[in-house]
Amino acid sequence: xxQLVESGGGLVQAGGSLRLSCAxxxxxxxxxxxxxxxxxxxxxxxxxxxxxxxxxxxxxxDSVKGRFTIFRDNAKNTVYLQMNSLKPEDTAVYYCRSRVxxxxxxxxxxxxxxVSS
Numbered sequence: 001x002x003q004l005v006e007s008g009g010g011l012v013q014a015g016g017s018l019r020l021s022c023a024x025x026x027x028x029x030x031x032x033x034x035x036x037x038x039x040x041x042x043x044x045x046x047x048x049x050x051x052x053x054x055x056x057x058x059x060x061x062d063s064v065k066g067r068f069t070i071f072r073d074n075a076k077n078t079v080y081l082q083m084n085s086l087k088p089e090d091t092a093v094y095y096c097r098s099r100v101x102x103x104x105x106x107x108x109x110x111x112x113x114x115v116s117s
Contacts, residue, residue, distance in 0.1 A: 002026045002098045002106040009094060009111030012086055016115070020081040022096030022108055030100040034079040036070065038092035038113075045095065051079060063089075086115045 008020040024031060035050030049070040051058045058070050069082040079096065096108035 002028065002031060002100060004096045004098055004106055004108035006094065006096045006108040006111040009113045011114045011116065014087055014115055014117050016086050017082070017084045018086065018113060019083070020094055020096075020111060020113070022079045022081075024077040024079075024098055027100065028077045030102070031077075031098055032101045033099040034072065035097050035099075036079075036081045037095045037097055038090075039095065039110075040092040048094070049081060083113070086113075088115045088117045091115050 003025045004022055006020060006022045008018060010018060012018055031053045033050055033052055036048040037045050038048050039045040047061050048064055049058060049060045049068055051070045051072055053072065060068065067083065067085045070079065072079045091114050093110040094113050095110045098106045
């Protein structure tokens with residue numbers, strides 16, 4: 001199994017920045033991809049960004065392109081989400097997800113991001 005612990009959420013004004021971190025432990029050698037999802041109140045959990053653990057290739061949901069950057073530190077088994085130019089509609093609980101080579105996925109506990117207008 002892989003355990004994930006997120007940190008870095010908080011309250012910020014529109015236009016501000018936050019950096020989320022997700023530290024993985026356990027069977028980290030099995031990780032093939034890590035990503036971020038978010039869930040606003042009353043809505044489903046949606047994809048935000050992902051990164052291939054081996055080649056670093058990243059993907060983004062359209063609304064965050066150019067504002068958010070996902071990057072990794074393999075030595076620390078940590079993935080980050082740098083969020084700039086935040087908007088009120090970015091308010092959500094942000095979840096880290098890890099996918100391992102056999103296909104199983106693991107989730108973190110989530111961290112709250114609130115953006116005030």
